[in-house]
Amino acid sequence: MPMLIRKLNSTQADFAEQLKTLLAYEAEDDTRIENAVTEILVDVKKRGDAAVLEYTQRFDRVPAHSMAQLELPASELKAAFDGLSTEQRTALEAAAARVRSYHEKQKQDSWQYTEADGTVLGQKITPLDRVGIYVPGGKAAYPSSVLMNAMPAKVAGVQEIIMVVPTPDGVKNPLVLAAAHIAGVTRVFTIGGAQAVGALAYGTATVPPVDKIVGPGNAYVAAAKRRVFGLVGIDMIAGPSEILIICDAHTNPDWIAMDLFSQAEHDEMAQAILLCPDVAFIEAVEASIAKQLPTMPRAETIRTSLADRGALIQVRDLDEACEIANNIAAEHLEISTQNATELAAKIRHAGAMFLGPYSSESLGDYCAGPNHVLPTMRTARFSSPLGVYDFQKRSSIIHVSPAGAQTLGKVAATLAYGEGLQAHAQSAEWRLKN
Amino acid sequence: MPMLIRKLNSTQADFAEQLKTLLAYEAEDDTRIENAVTEILVDVKKRGDAAVLEYTQRFDRVPAHSMAQLELPASELKAAFDGLSTEQRTALEAAAARVRSYHEKQKQDSWQYTEADGTVLGQKITPLDRVGIYVPGGKAAYPSSVLMNAMPAKVAGVQEIIMVVPTPDGVKNPLVLAAAHIAGVTRVFTIGGAQAVGALAYGTATVPPVDKIVGPGNAYVAAAKRRVFGLVGIDMIAGPSEILIICDAHTNPDWIAMDLFSQAEHDEMAQAILLCPDVAFIEAVEASIAKQLPTMPRAETIRTSLADRGALIQVRDLDEACEIANNIAAEHLEISTQNATELAAKIRHAGAMFLGPYSSESLGDYCAGPNHVLPTMRTARFSSPLGVYDFQKRSSIIHVSPAGAQTLGKVAATLAYGEGLQAHAQSAEWRLKN
Numbered sequence: 001m002p003m004l005i006r007k008l009n010s011t012q013a014d015f016a017e018q019l020k021t022l023l024a025y026e027a028e029d030d031t032r033i034e035n036a037v038t039e040i041l042v043d044v045k046k047r048g049d050a051a052v053l054e055y056t057q058r059f060d061r062v063p064a065h066s067m068a069q070l071e072l073p074a075s076e077l078k079a080a081f082d083g084l085s086t087e088q089r090t091a092l093e094a095a096a097a098r099v100r101s102y103h104e105k106q107k108q109d110s111w112q113y114t115e116a117d118g119t120v121l122g123q124k125i126t127p128l129d130r131v132g133i134y135v136p137g138g139k140a141a142y143p144s145s146v147l148m149n150a151m152p153a154k155v156a157g158v159q160e161i162i163m164v165v166p167t168p169d170g171v172k173n174p175l176v177l178a179a180a181h182i183a184g185v186t187r188v189f190t191i192g193g194a195q196a197v198g199a200l201a202y203g204t205a206t207v208p209p210v211d212k213i214v215g216p217g218n219a220y221v222a223a224a225k226r227r228v229f230g231l232v233g234i235d236m237i238a239g240p241s242e243i244l245i246i247c248d249a250h251t252n253p254d255w256i257a258m259d260l261f262s263q264a265e266h267d268e269m270a271q272a273i274l275l276c277p278d279v280a281f282i283e284a285v286e287a288s289i290a291k292q293l294p295t296m297p298r299a300e301t302i303r304t305s306l307a308d309r310g311a312l313i314q315v316r317d318l319d320e321a322c323e324i325a326n327n328i329a330a331e332h333l334e335i336s337t338q339n340a341t342e343l344a345a346k347i348r349h350a351g352a353m354f355l356g357p358y359s360s361e362s363l364g365d366y367c368a369g370p371n372h373v374l375p376t377m378r379t380a381r382f383s384s385p386l387g388v389y390d391f392q393k394r395s396s397i398i399h400v401s402p403a404g405a406q407t408l409g410k411v412a413a414t415l416a417y418g419e420g421l422q423a424h425a426q427s428a429e430w431r432l433k434n
Numbered sequence: 435m436p437m438l439i440r441k442l443n444s445t446q447a448d449f450a451e452q453l454k455t456l457l458a459y460e461a462e463d464d465t466r467i468e469n470a471v472t473e474i475l476v477d478v479k480k481r482g483d484a485a486v487l488e489y490t491q492r493f494d495r496v497p498a499h500s501m502a503q504l505e506l507p508a509s510e511l512k513a514a515f516d517g518l519s520t521e522q523r524t525a526l527e528a529a530a531a532r533v534r535s536y537h538e539k540q541k542q543d544s545w546q547y548t549e550a551d552g553t554v555l556g557q558k559i560t561p562l563d564r565v566g567i568y569v570p571g572g573k574a575a576y577p578s579s580v581l582m583n584a585m586p587a588k589v590a591g592v593q594e595i596i597m598v599v600p601t602p603d604g605v606k607n608p609l610v611l612a613a614a615h616i617a618g619v620t621r622v623f624t625i626g627g628a629q630a631v632g633a634l635a636y637g638t639a640t641v642p643p644v645d646k647i648v649g650p651g652n653a654y655v656a657a658a659k660r661r662v663f664g665l666v667g668i669d670m671i672a673g674p675s676e677i678l679i680i681c682d683a684h685t686n687p688d689w690i691a692m693d694l695f696s697q698a699e700h701d702e703m704a705q706a707i708l709l710c711p712d713v714a715f716i717e718a719v720e721a722s723i724a725k726q727l728p729t730m731p732r733a734e735t736i737r738t739s740l741a742d743r744g745a746l747i748q749v750r751d752l753d754e755a756c757e758i759a760n761n762i763a764a765e766h767l768e769i770s771t772q773n774a775t776e777l778a779a780k781i782r783h784a785g786a787m788f789l790g791p792y793s794s795e796s797l798g799d800y801c802a803g804p805n806h807v808l809p810t811m812r813t814a815r816f817s818s819p820l821g822v823y824d825f826q827k828r829s830s831i832i833h834v835s836p837a838g839a840q841t842l843g844k845v846a847a848t849l850a851y852g853e854g855l856q857a858h859a860q861s862a863e864w865r866l867k868n
Contacts, residue, residue: 091848102555105547111539120789121536121803126782128816142853175852211816230671233816237664255864261857297856340833348560352830355554358839358865359832362858366846369555370830382562382645382667384828394818396786396804398793399774405792412800414525418609419576422731423695424796430689431792 004289005306007282009314010324022311023328025239025269025377030219037194037223044198049205055195060137060168062190067206072177072188080177088175092143095367096182099147102369103155106388118401119408123394127157128233130208131391132200133185134215134225135176137166137192143179144365148372148386149215150183156391161185162200162210166192192217197224201232214386216373235386239377240269240309243361244330244350246321247274248337249281251357257288259334262362264305265298271309273328275321282312322346329380332361351380405431438723439740441716443748444758456745457762459673459703459811464653471628471657478632483639489629494571494602496624501640506611506622514611522609526577529801530616533581536803537589540822552835553842557828561591562667564642565825566634567619568649568659569610571600571626577613578799582806582820583649584617590825595619596634596644600626626651631658635666648820650807669820673811674703674743677795678764678784680755681708682771683715685791691722693768696796698739699732705743707762709755716746756780763814766795785814839865 008018043051049067056062056070064070081089112122133149135141146163153161163180165173167190180188189207191199197217203209212233213225225234243263247256260272276282289306293299315321322343325333329349337343340355347353351374354361365372373386400408409428416425442452477485483501490496490504498504515523546556567583569575580597587595597614599607601624614622623641625633631651637643646667647659659668677697681690694706710716723740727733749755756777759767763783771777774789781787785808788795799806807820834842843862850858 087848088852091845091852094845095849105545106557113539119802123540123804124778124781124787129782144849144853230811230813233813252864255861258857258861258864262855262861265855265857297854302857344558344831347558347829348563350829352832353558355831355833356835358836359834360839360843360861360865362850362855362861363834363839363842363846363865364830364832365858366849366862367842368553368832368834370557370832374830377664379664379667380827380829382827385830387828389823393809393814393816394821395781395784395814396798396808396819397778397789398786398798398802398804399789400793400797400802401790402792405794405797408797408801409794411525411528412794412797414521415529415578415800416796418522418525419578420731421696421699421796423692423699423736424799426730427689427692427696427794427796428800430686430692431794431797 003307004286004293005310005312007286007312007314010316010320019324022309023378033219033223037220037227040194041198041224041227044195044204045202052191052195052199052204052207055193056191059193060166062167062170067204070190071206072190077177077181077185077188080174081181083174084178089178092178092182095144096147096151098367098369099151100155103152103371103388106152107155108389108392112397115404117403117407119404120397120399122397124397125392125394127159128211128391128393129158130160130162130210131158132210132213133161133163134196134213134217134221135163135165136217137173138168141165141173141176143173143175144372145216146176146179146185147183150180150185152371152386152388153391154184156388158391160208162208163188164191164196164200166190166196192221194220194224197221197228201228212391214390235373235390236375236379236383240271241266242271242331242376243273243334244325244328244332245274245334245336246318246325246343247276247281248318249276249278250338251336253281253284253288254292255357255360256285256336257292259360260289260306260310261292261296261302262360263332264302264310265296268301268304269309270305272306273310274312275315275324276312277315277317277321279314282314286312318343319346325350329378331374331376331380332364334359334361349380351375351385406433437741438720438727439744439746441720441746441748444750444754453758456743457812467653467657471654471661474628475632475658475661478629478638479636486625486629486633486638486641489627490625493627494600496601496604501638504624505640506624511611511615511619511622514608515615517608518612523612526612526616529578530581530585532801532803533585534589537586537805537822540586541589542823542826546831549838551837551841553838554831554833556831558831559826559828561593562645562825562827563592564594564596564644565592566644566647567595567597568630568647568651568655569597569599570651571607572602575599575607575610577609578806579650580610580613580619581617584614584619586805586820586822587825588618590822592825594621594642596642597622598625598630598634600624600630626655628654628658631655631662635662646825648824669807669824670809670813670817674705675700676705676765676810677707677768678759678762678766679708679768679770680752680759680777681710681715682752683710683712684772685770687715687718687722688726689791689794690719690770691726693794694723694740694744695726695730695736696794697766698736698744699730702735702738703743704739706740707744708746709749709758710746711749711751711755713748716748719746752777753780759784763812765808765810765814766798768793768795783814785809785819840867
């Protein structure tokens, strides 16, 4: 029988090297994709609607004759919502309410202060005017992602949220449309791929140009987002999903095995790792994996993900587990221990932390409140979950009083002359009163 | 005599088109630069110190035999500081103190809250571990930029700040070294270009790998930063500097002309624009430009910048000026009017706002307090000044209580089944107590 999941031990001499190999992931730098995306973007920039329509006909096999046919009216979103089962509608509304409530705490306010000489300094916070939300179509169409991308923008005060979602062969996902209704999306176009990113970035006669594009997508969408970065803002470029679990052996091993599955079922490249000081518990989790795997509808994806990229790692103790976790800087970190809060204080790098045995990562994916769009591939070392702050920006406020200009002017002039910037110096000196 | 600066009028039928042409700027997409940068990065990744040393010998003509020779000891930074004139030292210290004080107000704190069922949600804020600061060498070596890039990192709590600054022909700038001393930079290497960006991103035997690289640079540096984005964080890709002035004709026209110069003297591609409802004042500014220009050491740069990219624009009124300013989303916006605070309330998009006749942009460049690293090329629509927030990141905290897992688990399971993610559903259901 082939290996279910590799087992490592942090006391092994070559553990650091093994861990590095385990974590190694380079997104393929596919020249063919880059070239195709460049061509599509240039074409959309030049021909607008006509180009978007043609690519949509070709790639999504949608026989529309005009861009107008590719826009979904608000009534269709509402109808999708009304058509849900009571259970689904209630669940979606509960999730939306909790996500909204958490994100409202992230909202930042403008501030300013006045100095003794009357000079006022501050920071003005404003929402972006108009943003684009990319929602994948087909098998990875997730209503939860609609909520997680649109609600922070809504809470930030963004006036127009333009959603794009491809509908291959014209098949729409009612849950996705219902989520757009709940989240308060302004307009929805059934377009996708690089052509949708181009339409949002450059604008067409039908699709208004946005200031920022967020949301996950395939390799073409990622390449297109990277390409239009600078003209518009983008969120992160997402890699495969990751879960890292620290467990003290007091959680039911079936729970831990299933938590590992819940990441592995996303994608064969997803990564699920357990850190535990107890060898008997690691064996119990391994046995549970073997027992539960055959019952999973996505067993094959899980099997490949665990075999190729998963690991059960025996560590010396929970402190060492925290050190390793800081090195891995995982997207999702479950600390399934009795003293979870204490251990969490030692964690510097993680997208989201799930503390205690009851905080399964799936609760965070849907309805705990915090965002499920999180930094992957060790980028939690320098980046953050998607949030309201991604849809607000700051402007510095500098209101120098006549008195303030006297002291600041001399400092500025001295430094400006030192840099050889005489107009800077002179501009400050004009405000000096002799 | 050739045109000093173009004059436009917002009532002209083709004004929108003219403004668009005026603002148009596309950074050249130079394949030669891209290829050179790719080659250098690959080489630095593979050969580390040896590659960095060779490129530094070749491009900067620095005859060092080892990387150790390219590191400046702390004592050399201190000596540079001690060697400054009293006036320069005092000015630099005053600027540093004000920049520190303003940025301390940007620092964000962790927060959390407990729900009725005992579930705790929150956001943990942590500084980045180690950052790299790129400081240009040669003619554009600005000590003020050292302060503006390093101090927010310091305030954020970053433990290690690694500065790189090329020293072509071995020439060091004492003001830059003194600024590094004041700002509390951890280590300084006299390397630059794509090789310095590569060393910071990948790490070498001598240069430690960083989590984020900030700071301005030439086209090679910009291309290299864009290329390593994802492996490390980067700040914005900066375009030419811009100033937009709204004036009600009550400020001395000599001041306004000099404020326009202070941007134009940076670079022939810099952009300086005046919006004013008063035609007589516009003529007075034009006359002042003609009068003051010959006295400027950088007259040729200013002349080219104003002629190629500058404009004096007559607007209908100050409200229209604000609308145009929101469209331009300038890096620096001076509102040199009597009712500046009132007008500032109408501005949604600007990197920094300088209010009232005494707030010359140059005061903000050096010592007012707010950062001078600001979004250019209309990116103030979606991005912010460099700040403490660029050196902090967030981790979501989710600590679900046993009771919370009952309500959240049902919602999550319903939505997970709707998305076809059975392991997600099962993982939530494991926590349900029957």
